[in-house]
Amino acid sequence: MHNTHEITHNIFWVGGNERRLSRFENMFPLNNGIAYNAFVIIDEKTALLDTVDVSISDLFLTNVQYALNGKTLDYLIINHMEPDHCGNIVTMLRHYPNVKLVGNAKTFQFFEQFYPIDAKANYMIIKDQDELSLGKHTLKFFTAPMVHWPEVMFTYETSEKILFSADAFGTFGGLNGGIFADECDFNLDYLSESRRYYSNIVGKFGGPVQSILSKFNELEINMICPLHGPLYRGAELAFIIQKYEQWSTYQPEVQSVLLIYGSMYNNTEMVVDVLANKLARFGIKNMKIMDISQYDLSYVIAEIWKYSNIVIATPTYNADVFYKNHALLHEMAALNVQNRKISLIFNSSWGGKSQETVTGYLSKLKNISLIGEPLLIKSTLKEDNEPALEALATSIFNSFQ
Ligand SMILES: Cc1cc2nc3c(=O)[nH]c(=O)nc-3n(C[C@H](O)[C@H](O)[C@H](O)COP(=O)(O)O)c2cc1C
Ligand SMILES: [Fe+2]
Ligand SMILES: [Fe+2]
Missing domain, CATH: 3.60.15.10 (Ribonuclease Z/Hydroxyacylglutathione hydrolase-like)
Structure with missing residues (x-):
């Protein structure tokens, strides 16, 4: 038939x-x-x-x-x-x-x-x-x-x-x-x-x-x-x-923030949740938080095509970027992602070259503006991170003005 x-x-x-x-x-x-x-x-x-x-x-x-x-x-x-x-x-x-x-x-x-x-x-x-x-x-x-x-x-x-x-x-x-x-x-x-x-x-x-x-x-x-x-x-x-x-033409469809994180024990997740909460209090709507471990990267790439601002948060793993974040950055460079505002969060317990690796990948992308200072966390988010977190939230908010 x-x-x-x-x-x-x-x-x-x-x-x-x-x-x-x-x-x-x-x-x-x-x-x-x-x-x-x-x-x-x-x-x-x-x-x-x-x-x-x-x-x-x-x-x-x-x-x-x-x-x-x-x-x-x-x-x-x-x-x-x-x-x-x-x-x-x-x-x-x-x-x-x-x-x-x-x-x-x-x-x-x-x-x-x-x-x-x-x-x-x-x-x-x-x-x-x-x-x-x-x-x-x-x-x-x-x-x-x-x-x-x-x-x-x-x-x-x-x-x-x-x-x-x-x-x-x-x-x-x-x-x-x-x-x-x-x-x-x-x-x-x-x-x-x-x-x-x-x-x-x-x-x-x-x-x-x-x-x-x-x-x-x-x-x-x-x-x-x-x-x-x-x-x-x-x-x-x-x-x-x-x-x-x-x-x-790599024009974002949504003026808002996509927050992508890897997290083994939820500490990096907590940083992202608190940041997104602050951004919401500033009045930013339609944000999306993605736990990278829960997704096939093709879904994360699709959201990157949609959003104007991207926060990438990564724990250090075997002295380098958490491996799915690593794969994402590789794919972003391979797919020619352009014209995005990116902010970075690093979480480490004893050290490694995560920052170097991420900076290396981002330098391959065209028309990327780095928004705010990279936020550095030692294992868990603490009160003394508050000023830096607030500053990052303010920079991201200001990037929409
Ligand atoms: C298998 C494994 C390897 C790790 N390797 C490193 C490392 O090389 N350098 C480092 O600073 N932290 C390392 N860590 C510690 C993580 O960075 C730490 O667990 C993380 O910062 C806490 O955040 P999370 O709860 O979001 O995973 C490692 C953790 C695991 C489980
Ligand atoms: Fe086809
Ligand atoms: Fe084809």
Whole structure:
């Protein structure tokens, strides 16, 4: 049985959901799986835009065959050559031996690296802004290097004004019947997962995202079809583009404080709780405290994308930063976190190089302002720390003025 949806006349969603997957890329925890989107366009010539992960191959093949309704497949557009989308290219070649694989030079370099079969006779190598007519529908290809791999392309269908945007605008989470963001409570069900997807998977590449977005400034877009999660049209389309503008320029969405701490025996936690209490008394709202040990770091990274101010509190562990804080700092540098106000709290009992390590990581980040003096605690918070804690709270409060 197929499970397809005609998203507009003669354009079919032929993707599927994989809800048993507990970690995307074997790393990022999933609560409700993930959707792999793929699309078929029926015209004088037929085209399939991307395939899906091998975990849903059977459903995918049934869906494609249903949408084609007995026709052959003329073109397979490869917008992204990552296994979660290219996992069924070889299967498609087996079923449709004459299909033209449409990609750029890098696409085929990666194709050959992943699948050592000779399919050169099927290649149709295109360049940025090339067009392909299917009849009434015309596809225009835009290379989108490093959003988030080097071979990525966006495909724009000119008659319906649909942008097939590869992983950009994707989100974690399976689809809940409705395929469009306006068919669900997007803010409640997907926005935080969309932010977690963006920040962890695309976040490093703000510059490339900006340059591809700018290419579409003049083009009218009625619909965005990413490779994961709901599709966008109408108000939701404008909303997600505005979010991408913010996320890719590293602009915080919330003017408030995110307090992240590691703590083995709750003493560092206490410092953070007292600081947050002081900040709340100053009138700062919507703060969030995260015990780093309780979270997969992808959730912490997503919150870092959201907040203007970040407090990082770390105990000393084996003479260095507590290991999850260490991993977070590494990830912040790797993902190119920028434009944040950061305050630091260190807790040690006998000593180590935590401060040196943190300073080293922060020096790799662009546009970071250090707010207040680093607060140094010896094992537990005491009355004599009060002036320094009050001073830190005041500095953070003043950073909003
Ligand atoms: C396994 C372990 C290793 C530690 N290594 C250090 C260290 O190298 N230097 C140091 O000053 N404190 C070290 N400590 C002590 C912690 O820094 C201390 O427990 C912490 O400051 C108290 O804060 P907490 O209750 O938030 O964990 C270590 C503690 C543990 C449990
Ligand atoms: Fe990808
Ligand atoms: Fe993907």
